[in-house]
Amino acid sequence: MMSTARTADRLLRLHRPTQSEFRRAVKASRLVVITGLSRELSRGGSYSLDDLQNAIGEHRVEVDRRASRNTPQDPEARPNFERIPFAELRARIESEAYAGPRTYLQDDVRNLPSFHSSYQVPTYLRNTAIVRTKLWVSGKGIVTPLHYDPVEVLHWMMEGSKRWLCFQPGLRNFYPHGVHTKAPMFSKVDPTAPDMSAYPRWKHVRPIEFELHAGELLYIPAFYWHHVESTADHNVSMNYIWLASPWKNTRYFPEFVQAMPFVAWQAKKIASVRSRHSGRS
Ligand SMILES: O=C(O)CCC(=O)C(=O)O
Structure with missing residues (x-):
């Protein structure tokens, strides 16, 4: 793993940066x-499972269901989303053993x-x-396996913590899985246990490793690779995505093209939520 000094070089920490x-x-x-923004962003509130239950109530939330907590991305199938009452998600979070199946709430706030x-x-x-705000x-x-997004991301850790392994674009x-698979911007490599004989060029990449704590926000530049592990008993975050500039898309054109089939699928999903709730942000 990386030395902290090198990570510190490539990870900027800003307290209440200006616009x-x-x-x-x-x-x-x-x-x-x-750092330094959580009080105003949370309007002084908190995000325990009780708080979420009170706020979300009887709404059915969209969850991604997988066989285990660290199931690799399946290049042949879309994520297995289903809608369940928040109370049921909560019961699963509180009862699933470490090695058990996983249920991960990932829902458009619309x-x-x-x-x-x-x-x-x-x-x-x-x-x-x-473009979309997701809880x-x-x-x-x-674990969310190693992937990149062809859009800009701001990820706000509202409660709990996550361990990030980030990598510059490439x-x-x-x-990555093939462009015609269902996971073209997901890597075949598990960065926590890379198989160097299968993926020898992995030796050229350098992770930026850190833990994101409650109250902190992470700006993930478009096309940066990231592998994310939830590390507290329960973890709540929100991410905002918006389009990268045409200049950036041109600079990372091979990465941009590689992600297109996935983007087309995502765009349809976002558009259908939007048309159901037109007018909301
Ligand atoms: O938090 C996670 O598990 C994944 C988050 C992510 O990939 C993102 O915010 O772009």
């Missing part, structure tokens, strides 16, 4: 942890109108066309 500091980091594709008053959109994004709720040990050394 222009944030814009500069986005333009330069700098990975940034932002589907959760009663949650809207529980948070505030970061001021950095006030003049940005946010994530997970139990301990749940394709060749990351062994």
